[in-house]
């Protein structure tokens with residue numbers, strides 16, 4: 001872009017939308033909407049907010065580790081996976097909609113319906129996706145057979161109950177207490 005390099009310092013402190021001044025909050029709590037997971041609270045993130053138009057930019061460090069932790073958290077839930085979680089997990093294991101449909105033995109349109117919530121995924125496909133995630137990313141944190149036994153096939157609630165992740169020095173960890181109201 002024109003004349004960007006010589007104004008770099010100024011650019012960083014200005015709003016991309018309106019050029020207003022930015023205020024930085026070092027340790028904020030925000031939903032992970034940009035990651036397609038509005039039920040996930042991120043604690044301890046840095047937020048830059050424009051004083052003029054209110055536009056916010058959320059800085060998310062160690063995104064790879066955060067995504068691994070989220071994948072593990074979703075896979076270990078006892079209820080069925082929610083549409084946003086199906087979509088997240090499918091992308092997490094690096095599959096396109098077409099590739100995922102092929103692995104699951106369904107039509108591409110079926111995958112779309114699972115991910116928009118138009119039709120439920122069903123218990124068998126739900127388990128297969130969890131197994132794809134676990135085998136894609138082996139950890140000794142969970143024993144596959146144990147958590148498969150724990151599944152109760154309760155549908156995901158609507159709206160989804162929230163999940164919170166805390167940013168710490170060494171990376172992201174699960175957090176018990178939620179802070180943001182509503183979904």
Ligand SMILES: [Zn+2]
Nearest residue numbers: 015018050053
């Ligand atoms: Zn602005």
